[in-house]
Amino acid sequence: MSANDNFTIEKSSRRLDQWLWFARFAKSRSLAARLCAAGAVAVNGVAVSKANHGVKAGDIVVVPQSGWQRTVRVVGLGTRRGPATEARALFEETAAARRAKLPEWEPLLFADEADE
Numbered sequence: 001m002s003a004n005d006n007f008t009i010e011k012s013s014r015r016l017d018q019w020l021w022f023a024r025f026a027k028s029r030s031l032a033a034r035l036c037a038a039g040a041v042a043v044n045g046v047a048v049s050k051a052n053h054g055v056k057a058g059d060i061v062v063v064p065q066s067g068w069q070r071t072v073r074v075v076g077l078g079t080r081r082g083p084a085t086e087a088r089a090l091f092e093e094t095a096a097a098r099r100a101k102l103p104e105w106e107p108l109l110f111a112d113e114a115d116e
Contacts, residue, residue: 017051
């Protein structure tokens with residue numbers, strides 16, 4: 001093979017932050033990395049604390065999105081952040097989305113309103 005031959009090497013895994021961005025679970029890759037660092041994302045039942053955690057086809061990812069917790073199976077790894085239809089092909093829903101559990105301190109924000 002010469003250096004000018006065009007070929008693609010299919011990756012067997014992808015960084016979690018990059019996959020979340022490709023699949024449109026996060027608006028930016030840095031936001032996806034912050035979700036990982038906060039421990040808000042789980043892969044195969046284990047909370048992930050590093051954005052460089054590898055995901056592969058068949059992995060189960062639990063990710064928060066707009067107050068909901070979504071559980072999806074990785075179907076494809078993707079090569080770019082494309083349109084929504086392309087992003088939708090990267091995963092399949094494994095369970096119905098459910099309301100994310102509120103942090104323990106959040107009800108305290110509304111305590112004053114209830115007293116009025």
